[in-house]
Amino acid sequence: MTSAWDAWWSEHHPPQFPTDSYLELEESMPKDEPLVYVPPTPDIPPLPILHGLSLTIHERLKYMETQAAVFKVTLRLHGQQKWAILKVYHSDDPQNTEGGPLLPGREIFNRESQAYANFIQYGLCRDGVVPHCYGIVGFPGYDLIQLETTAEDEDMFGPFRHDNNPPIALLLEYMDGMKCLKLLDLTENLGNEILKQAVRIHEAHVLHDDLEPRNILVGADGRVVIIDFGSSASYPDPIATPPFFRAEYRGLWRKLFIRMLPDKERILRGEEPWDIISVHAL
Ligand SMILES: Nc1ncnc2c1ncn2[C@@H]1O[C@H](COP(=O)(O)OP(=O)(O)O)[C@@H](O)[C@H]1O
Numbered sequence: 001m002t003s004a005w006d007a008w009w010s011e012h013h014p015p016q017f018p019t020d021s022y023l024e025l026e027e028s029m030p031k032d033e034p035l036v037y038v039p040p041t042p043d044i045p046p047l048p049i050l051h052g053l054s055l056t057i058h059e060r061l062k063y064m065e066t067q068a069a070v071f072k073v074t075l076r077l078h079g080q081q082k083w084a085i086l087k088v089y090h091s092d093d094p095q096n097t098e099g100g101p102l103l104p105g106r107e108i109f110n111r112e113s114q115a116y117a118n119f120i121q122y123g124l125c126r127d128g129v130v131p132h133c134y135g136i137v138g139f140p141g142y143d144l145i146q147l148e149t150t151a152e153d154e155d156m157f158g159p160f161r162h163d164n165n166p167p168i169a170l171l172l173e174y175m176d177g178m179k180c181l182k183l184l185d186l187t188e189n190l191g192n193e194i195l196k197q198a199v200r201i202h203e204a205h206v207l208h209d210d211l212e213p214r215n216i217l218v219g220a221d222g223r224v225v226i227i228d229f230g231s232s233a234s235y236p237d238p239i240a241t242p243p244f245f246r247a248e249y250r251g252l253w254r255k256l257f258i259r260m261l262p263d264k265e266r267i268l269r270g271e272e273p274w275d276i277i278s279v280h281a282l
Pocket residue numbers: 061062064068070085087131172173174175176180214215227228229230
């Protein structure tokens with residue numbers, strides 16, 4: 001059966017590559033997003049708060065001062081062990097704003113936790129558009145979870161131990177075997193898959209606002225999972241609405257089909273990429 005998406009796509013099919021004509025490509029950019037807009041459900045349940053977890057930190061995947069850290073952990077539950085992601089956010093107001101104001105960790109947590117509450121409500125975790133979110137982990141006195149760390153040389157949780165206000169965390173599904181979108185892996189099909197997932201996110205009344213290759217995970221089978229909702233806005237934020245969804249959709253289309261794919265073709269021809277986003281995704 002042909003879905004509404006397929007019908008829509010066949011009308012707005014992207015041009016064939018390679019081509020260097022930016023103008024020609026701009027003309028083929030879809031005017032609209034294939035969004036099925038259903039008015040938002042009021043009173044979306046908040047994320048559950050998790051108590052008494054047993055976690056071991058294995059690796060710190062990323063740390064941003066005053067903001068958040070992303071840890072790869074093992075979670076022991078009902079006698080079983082599984083990988084998970086623990087994203088821990090500072091709650092203190094940032095002291096050091098050198099280099100411009102940063103979004104405080106607490107604000108990033110608010111945005112990301114609201115986005116995941118929406119995703120659970122609208123079935124995006126169930127459908128694998130985004131990771132599962134198991135819930136919120138609090139740290140009063142760090143006694144809610146048993147935090148062990150496997151690294152001998154470094155206290156990976158160190159940057160949080162001296163905060164005035166206890167940090168707060170989200171426990172997320174670890175997307176095993178998936179890696180950030182790489183320029184040379186991008187194809188038209190993969191680009192279309194990424195766009196589909198972005199539309200699902202918009203249908204959950206969330207504007208991602210940071211749809212960069214590093215926040216798009218791709219599996220060997222071409223599966224696409226979107227992560228990192230730290231910059232996102234959810235209803236009733238006025239930017240979590242169809243005009244802004246459409247702008248984000250068109251921006252993503254442009255990024256994938258006008259900026260990145262022609263750069264991939266250039267590289268395959270032995271030329272230099274033109275766009276900085278392509279260089280970052282090498
Ligand atoms: N659920 C996940 N499964 C696997 N890897 C992840 C997951 N979440 C984050 N990562 C890895 O950690 C990196 C940083 O996570 P992200 O949520 O993007 O943090 P930040 O907001 O600091 O950019 C990602 O680019 C990805 O490589």
